[in-house]
């Protein structure tokens with residue numbers, strides 16, 4: 001019998017895996033069947049929980065998962081994820097042996113790296129590599145056809161390497177003006193044309209390109225933010241081909257309520273003063289949970305009504321001006337729906353003057369994640385982990 005991980009504070013994030021499943025299903029329906037989908041679960045699945053997210057995405061038809069770093073890939077393997085895993089970022093050459101042993105595909109973009117990596121491997125090893133092309137992002141990747149050809153040759157002449165893929169990443173896919181993306185695409189196509197042979201996986205699309213630009217698909221896509229039910233940008237939101245269902249919500253409960261008379265001060269600095277008789281409630285979440293001080297003034301939902309955070313946000317607690325006299329224990333929703341009211345991730349992002357991607361990432365690990373599947377709390381069961389999720393996908397045959 002699995003039991004929910006215990007925690008002893010009434011602040012939690014709910015991860016709605018049903019919505020994640022639906023988002024992945026809709027993305028899968030939106031792209032042609034022979035285009036494979038990598039579920040991007042880097043950074044603990046943008047704060048959502050990488051193992052649970054990966055399992056659900058694979059169940060919904062993702063072909064494999066992608067992460068930023070080798071550590072993340074190893075931790076997924078350790079949890080029992082058997083699908084293809086691609087590391088999108090750089091890996092130190094001295095660490096490649098582990099990747100080869102665990103059948104984790106790595107990204108390469110320099111010949112010197114290959115030379116160093118090769119020293120770690122033996123004839124029996126087969127390290128699967130994707131070449132990263134920098135077509136205009138200016139981050140990692142090969143920039144010239146000359147470098148690309150050198151890398152191709154180096155991989156082909158070393159039996160411990162296997163060229164599995166080639167990819168690039170767009171800088172402006174989430175903007176309505178496609179000019180720069182088209183320019184990057186053209187550079188990528190020229191790079192592909194220079195290869196002697198195309199590797200099995202060719203991919204360039206992130207969420208925004210996957211949702212809006214079928215000409216970027218090649219034969220695989222890498223989807224992160226939209227799987228989590230968030231729009232890649234405010235600009236493309238009206239253009240989305242299907243509704244995205246938010247996966248992450250954040251909740252707490254009132255731990256103290258009191259009626260204060262006019263002129264009473266609230267929190268550090270005594271910056272807030274009650275104007276008249278006012279009910280003040282305290283919730284056990286603060287900036288150490290990623291509920292940043294700059295969220296002072298932001299609304300939460302309690303008793304199905306919006307209520308503002310008043311006074312400075314403390315490390316572990318903050319105060320709200322209650323819409324009604326309430327008793328401790330009442331549920332407070334900081335992100336998500338309660339009754340008819342909703343506070344979206346986009347609203348919090350706007351308040352913090354940033355993008356929605358950043359918000360679930362900064363809700364710290366001190367906040368427990370509760371996973372909901374089929375409407376019920378669930379835990380990753382060992383049965384699920386040891387099952388052969390996508391065993392047939394391990395050695396993909398791409399047409």
Ligand SMILES: *Cc1c(COP(=O)(O)O)cnc(C)c1O
Pocket residue numbers: 040042088169205206207208222223224225226232
């Ligand atoms: C993070 C990342 C993605 C996913 O981007 P989304 O906009 O979240 O879909 C895809 N490719 C690379 C290389 C990434 O780093």
